[in-house]
Amino acid sequence: MKKFFAEFKKFITRGNVLDMSVGVIVGGAFTAIVNGMSNFILKPIINWLLALILGKDSLSDIHTYLVKVMKDVIETNAEGVEVVTGQEIDLANSIYIDWGSFINAIINFILIALVLFIIVRTINNMKDKGEKAKKTKLTKEQKKELKAAGVKRRDKAAVAAYFAEKERLAAEAQAKADAEAAEAARLEREANPTAEDLLKKIVVLLEAKN
Numbered sequence: 001m002k003k004f005f006a007e008f009k010k011f012i013t014r015g016n017v018l019d020m021s022v023g024v025i026v027g028g029a030f031t032a033i034v035n036g037m038s039n040f041i042l043k044p045i046i047n048w049l050l051a052l053i054l055g056k057d058s059l060s061d062i063h064t065y066l067v068k069v070m071k072d073v074i075e076t077n078a079e080g081v082e083v084v085t086g087q088e089i090d091l092a093n094s095i096y097i098d099w100g101s102f103i104n105a106i107i108n109f110i111l112i113a114l115v116l117f118i119i120v121r122t123i124n125n126m127k128d129k130g131e132k133a134k135k136t137k138l139t140k141e142q143k144k145e146l147k148a149a150g151v152k153r154r155d156k157a158a159v160a161a162y163f164a165e166k167e168r169l170a171a172e173a174q175a176k177a178d179a180e181a182a183e184a185a186r187l188e189r190e191a192n193p194t195a196e197d198l199l200k201k202i203v204v205l206l207e208a209k210n
Contacts, residue, residue: 030115033115038104038111043104062103063099064096064097065095066096068089069089071087071093072084072086073086138153142163
């Protein structure tokens with residue numbers, strides 16, 4: 001039993017389980033925000049536009065009926081007698097395309113995608129700023145180097161120019177070292193030719209004689 005509870009404790013304290021729990025809670029709150037924005041902000045605006053354009057005042061009224069079933073509207077008059085006052089569409093027994101629900105799903109999708117884009121973009125910007133801050137932060141060795149070179153750390157332009165010049169000189173030194181290594185390798189190969197090199201020379205000489 002102790003082993004069971006020890007394993008259970010290890011399981012629930014794992015980082016990915018805690019992250020998943022936080023994600024579920026935040027996701028639930030996020031869904032409530034999306035639904036609130038959709039139901040209380042966007043839908044009234046859409047309903048108002050539909051009322052102006054189509055004469056319909058709600059997304060729930062946008063239907064294309066494939067099979068329309070009517071039912072009687074029964075009301076009780078002042079004498080307590082039930083009378084048929086008209087007819088209305090029986091949605092429960094009719095077959096129809098619910099465009100309103102489809103439009104609502106599109107609205108929710110766009111909202112979720114938009115908010116997720118904003119969240120991811122914000123996190124990426126914060127991450128980039130953090131990486132830039134790490135890159136621009138001077139180490140102890142760099143501070144000593146700047147002090148020895150007489151460059152003030154507060155002068156950002158001078159600091160940037162100093163390290164840019166240092167990188168340029170390092171690149172030139174590396175290029176020079178690579179060129180010298182390549183030349184040394186060439187001379188070494190000429191002094192100690194391989195069988196392949198000898199065959200190439202023989203071919204060249206034969207072609208020259210012909």
